[in-house]
Amino acid sequence: MKLYDYILSPSCYKVRLLAALLGIPLELRAVDFHPGGEHRTPALLALNPAGSIPILEDDDLRLTESAAMLVYLASLKSSDWLGRDTAAEAARTEQWLSFAQRLTASLGGARLCEMLLRPGDLAALQAAGIAALRELEAALVEQRLRGERFLVADRPTIADIACFPYVALAPDGSVSLDPYPSIRLWLRAVRALPGFIEMPGIHRLHELKPEPVHGAEGEPA
Amino acid sequence: MPSTDAAPLTPLALSEDLPPATVMPIWTPEGPMALWRSVGGTLSLAADRCPHRGMRLSHGFVRGEALSCIYHGWSYDQGGRCLRIPAHPDLEPPASIRVATGSVLEAGGVIWRARADDPSLPPDFPGFVPLRSLSFAVSRDVISRTLGGESAGPGILKGTLAGSAVILLCAEQAEGTSLIHLLAPADATLDQRIAVSRAAETLRRAAETGTTEAAA
Incomplete structure (x- = not known):
């Protein structure tokens, strides 16, 4: 399975992250998104006329939407991650997959303005991002009241993976995460999952590993 | 302390x-702080700035009884003293x-x-339990007017949301914004708690858009 990938892309990271959590090996093909603009070259446009990444290829299957990639990976390995146990759960999962597109447009748009100096109305993107974060916080408050740590259940699903990266990287677009205690705990719960991997700007939970002991190993003789 | 109502304690x-x-x-009015709880449960409050390179300590992590900079x-102990500098493992950090x-x-x-010079104990709210904290982009006065409740002490409002009695603990934040800690009746059902949480969202929309209608 081959992923056309860019290390700083939160949408590519969604796919890398879920693959890591599920133990699915990926062949990564790095795309020079910035500064090269390789996603707009004829070779990449031939794979995805929309000119976006990620692109996932598996045999004759070619996917260009990250939500579909999450569904595919989860379907290969584990129905638990699909978030489709009941009709209501399936609908809530779909709701969050669509909501994730709002996060991409708002928080992701602000991030592109701030990090890659792309044109855009930064203040409007940040305001839309804050509105989305408030919605997410309110939903997570209700989940906590129900005794559930994740977006649609007390177990992680593709809904969490779809929303996690752009929320975690909101500060890249100068949108603070300080006002959201339930989002903070949810981000932590995702980062605590076995098999979690990092991307630049999203680090692992160092406290889950014991404190390194100086000279205990790897010291030259 | 720039606080105008001389509240002895701030939530x-x-x-x-x-x-x-x-x-x-x-x-806080004195600047950003990092509030942390150790593995053993001890609470500590530290200035949110590592003296080494200025990184926010609230971006850091808690391992055992120490707060570490990311x-x-x-790493720092609960009294703020540096315990360990990983790049200099043999160095005892100077006091x-x-x-x-x-x-x-x-x-x-x-x-x-708490204030070191004030022995006040936190107020007690029998019959109420914490529900959630929310940030409002308006001052405490605007929230109070929008809620239409009554003051129950410095920074404390009583009112009604979604038909339930509520208590709002208000802390002034930067640039005219407020942090509200919302308390709901201890005997409220799950559905009532969710309704109060949603009514708090409505209260915030009303307060921030200048609507005078109460959210109750």
């Missing part, structure tokens, strides 16, 4: 939002390397900023 956060081995950012791993700390008290599921 900082809800206990449930700070489980053991976590850290959270707190705004940048280079300098002069420390972060400023503050006093905190925890009661009834709420964490309060």
Whole structure:
């Protein structure tokens, strides 16, 4: 399975992250998104006329939407991650997959303005991002009241993976995460999952590993 | 202290939002602080700036009884003293390397900023339990007018949301914004708690858009 990938892309990271959590090996093909603009070259446009990444290829299957990639990976390995146990759960999962597109447009748009100096109305993107974060916080408050740590259940699903990266990287677009205690705990719960991997700007939970002991190993003789 | 009502204690956060081995950012009139709880459960409040390179300590992590900076791993004890500099493992950090700390008290599921010179205990709210904290982009006065409730002490409002009695603990934040810690009746059902949480969202929309209608 081959992923056309860019290390700083939160949408590519969604796919890398879920693959890591599920133990699915990926062949990564790095795309020079910035500064090269390789996603707009004829070779990449031939794979995805929309000119976006990620692109996932598996045999004759070619996917260009990250939500579909999450569904595919989860379907290969584990129905638990699909978030489709009941009709209501399936609908809530779909709701969050669509909501994730709002996060991409708002928080992701602000991030592109701030990090890659792309044109855009930064203040409007940040305001839309804050509105989305408030919605997410309110939903997570209700989940906590129900005794559930994740977006649609007390177990992680593709809904969490779809929303996690752009929320975690909101500060890249100068949108603070300080006002959201339930989002903070949810981000932590995702980062605590076995098999979690990092991307630049999203680090692992160092406290889950014991404190390194100086000279205990790897010291030259 | 620029506080105008001379509240002896300021509500900082809800206990449930700070489980053991976590850290959270707190705004105070003296500047940003990092509120953290050790694995053993001890609460501490430290200036939110590592003296090494200025990184926010609230971006850091709690391992055991120490708060560590995410940048280079300098770690601090509950009194603010530097315990360890990973790049210099054989060095005993000098006592002069420390972060400023503050006093905190925890009661009834709420964490309060205490003042060293004031022995006041946090107020008690029998029959109420913490529900959630929310930030409002308006001042406490605007929230009070929008809620239409009554003052029950410095920074404390009583009112009704979604038909339930509520208490709002208000802390002034930067640039005219407010942090509200919402308390709901202890005997409220799950559905009632969710309804109060949603009504608080409505209250915030009304307060921020200048609508005078109460959210109740």
